[in-house]
Amino acid sequence: MSTCIQALPPSPGAAAFPRVRTLYDIGGPEWTARKSEPIHGLPICKAHWQPKEERRPPKIASGSPSQRPTSRAAALEADHQRRVRSGHFTKHVNIVLDGEKFQFSATLLRDLCECPLCVDPSTKQKLFSTTDIPSSIAVRSVSHGTDAVDIQWSDDIQGLPADHITRLSTTNLRGLVEHGTTTPWHAYVPAPQKTQQAQDYAQLTDIEYDAYMTDDATLGQALKQLHTHGLLFLRNVPETETSVSAIGERIGPIKNTFYGYTWDVRSVPQAKNVAYTSQDLGFHMDLLYMHQPPHIQLLHCIRNSSSGGASLFTDSYAAAADLLATNAAAFISLAYNEVNFHYNHPSSHLYHQSRPVFEVPGRNPQAFFAKLRQSKPENVADFIEAVNWSPPFQGPFSAKPIKHRDGRRADALGPVQRKVNEWHQAAKQFSELLHRPSGIYERLMKPGECVIFDNRRVLHARKAFEPGDAGKERWLRGAYLDKDPYMSKMRVMHEAEKQILRG
Numbered sequence: 001m002s003t004c005i006q007a008l009p010p011s012p013g014a015a016a017f018p019r020v021r022t023l024y025d026i027g028g029p030e031w032t033a034r035k036s037e038p039i040h041g042l043p044i045c046k047a048h049w050q051p052k053e054e055r056r057p058p059k060i061a062s063g064s065p066s067q068r069p070t071s072r073a074a075a076l077e078a079d080h081q082r083r084v085r086s087g088h089f090t091k092h093v094n095i096v097l098d099g100e101k102f103q104f105s106a107t108l109l110r111d112l113c114e115c116p117l118c119v120d121p122s123t124k125q126k127l128f129s130t131t132d133i134p135s136s137i138a139v140r141s142v143s144h145g146t147d148a149v150d151i152q153w154s155d156d157i158q159g160l161p162a163d164h165i166t167r168l169s170t171t172n173l174r175g176l177v178e179h180g181t182t183t184p185w186h187a188y189v190p191a192p193q194k195t196q197q198a199q200d201y202a203q204l205t206d207i208e209y210d211a212y213m214t215d216d217a218t219l220g221q222a223l224k225q226l227h228t229h230g231l232l233f234l235r236n237v238p239e240t241e242t243s244v245s246a247i248g249e250r251i252g253p254i255k256n257t258f259y260g261y262t263w264d265v266r267s268v269p270q271a272k273n274v275a276y277t278s279q280d281l282g283f284h285m286d287l288l289y290m291h292q293p294p295h296i297q298l299l300h301c302i303r304n305s306s307s308g309g310a311s312l313f314t315d316s317y318a319a320a321a322d323l324l325a326t327n328a329a330a331f332i333s334l335a336y337n338e339v340n341f342h343y344n345h346p347s348s349h350l351y352h353q354s355r356p357v358f359e360v361p362g363r364n365p366q367a368f369f370a371k372l373r374q375s376k377p378e379n380v381a382d383f384i385e386a387v388n389w390s391p392p393f394q395g396p397f398s399a400k401p402i403k404h405r406d407g408r409r410a411d412a413l414g415p416v417q418r419k420v421n422e423w424h425q426a427a428k429q430f431s432e433l434l435h436r437p438s439g440i441y442e443r444l445m446k447p448g449e450c451v452i453f454d455n456r457r458v459l460h461a462r463k464a465f466e467p468g469d470a471g472k473e474r475w476l477r478g479a480y481l482d483k484d485p486y487m488s489k490m491r492v493m494h495e496a497e498k499q500i501l502r503g
């Protein structure tokens with residue numbers, strides 16, 4: 001981005017640049033204080049730069065004021081209709097669903113075709129590219145059935161027979177009308193995530209290893225709990241070194257890292273990683289310095305010290321919800337200020353990643369704020385995707401310098417200082433909430449127990465133990481899983497459960 005400024009056309013000058021809205025513009029009263037602050041050297045790519053005229057919002061339909069669309073959605077729809085009329089987009093297909101008429105884009109419906117000519121029945125892979133659909137495609141005939149609609153096309157994709165029919169289920173068409181998708185992924189996720197306190201975790205029942213490994217219903221139940229609570233314990237796990245990988249592989253492929261396919265946590269004096277020492281290990285998440293940190297972590301207790309080393313778990317979503325309820329400004333600060341995480345061993349491994357404490361979906365602060373305002377703080381899981389908290393692996397703060405157009409030295413110190421000062425205040429409050437005793441579930445894991453937890457949500461810590469407790473050293477074997485295999489397995493189990501319920 002730093003070269004972007006130079007790539008800009010020289011003439012428009014600062015005044016011609018749109019005053020881009022910052023998060024301060026759209027927040028509550030706490031955020032409006034800095035509204036009038038000028039924004040210098042705004043990095044805008046040439047690709048994103050448009051002449052001022054083109055940046056104007058689309059003209060909305062004419063007519064009397066009462067007929068004019070008022071909402072942004074209505075304005076966008078009116079603009080879309082105008083472009084359709086001008087031939088900018090392909091034609092519409094009129095379809096009646098339960099007596100109500102809807103206009104669907106011909107391109108959208110043609111793209112959905114799953115006939116054997118369009119989607120390979122065996123591999124389920126698409127046999128055409130969306131770009132193969134001619135812009136001139138139009139509907140030739142629509143025939144409404146009970147559960148499906150058959151469409152024939154004029155100007156169809158080249159090479160397809162004239163009698164090619166696209167059959168679309170009314171369920172899918174309804175899905176488009178109601179959710180904007182034929183595949184509502186949220187339908188695959190069993191139950192909403194709810195914030196958890198220590199007492200909630202203490203009430204959970206451990207799951208039997210044998211049942212988890214052999215019975216699909218038990219696996220489904222385990223995954224559901226992992227999704228809703230972020231934490232799960234298995235008991236009666238065989239005390240072998242391969243147990244943890246077997247438990248992980250029941251869900252999906254293990255994530256291999258430089259720690260190994262599976263890895264051991266034992267007391268090793270003067271180790272590079274603090275997890276291998278016998279000190280207190282504070283609340284953290286693993287491998288946040290990676291681009292894709294593991295989503296699920298498994299720790300199988302093979303041996304435990306008799307005098308300490310208890311494991312601690314806390315639901316960061318609960319602390320996030322309380323921060324949002326008590327200090328929304330701090331919450332937002334932690335959602336937009338990135339901190340650096342690193343694994344800093346230049347002779348062997350050098351990992352680095354910048355992340356905000358709260359990962360929120362999309363890049364549109366305005367949409368995020370709208371969602372935030374409509375939600376209750378306890379539903380925080382609905383609008384954050386992950387939490388990033390790992391003080392032991394935090395690196396030095398950094399921020400992008402603010403460039404000046406008049407050749408003065410860029411302001412590099414200001415941004416990083418403002419960031420650290422703001423972050424420090426907000427993070428202190430979050431840390432206090434994380435460390436409230438009511439949220440901390442403590443458990444001295446016994447041999448034969450395995451904990452599985454959501455590494456992007458549940459923080460784990462360990463109390464100090466005695467390394468000199470000869471023959472009774474603490475030995476946990478761990479493994480990781482990525483989010484994709486975990487989510488896939490959960491959806492598959494959920495689909496199977498729905499099939500059983502349907503009979």
Ligand SMILES: [Zn+2]
Pocket residue numbers: 113114115116117118119164165166
């Ligand atoms: Zn087809």
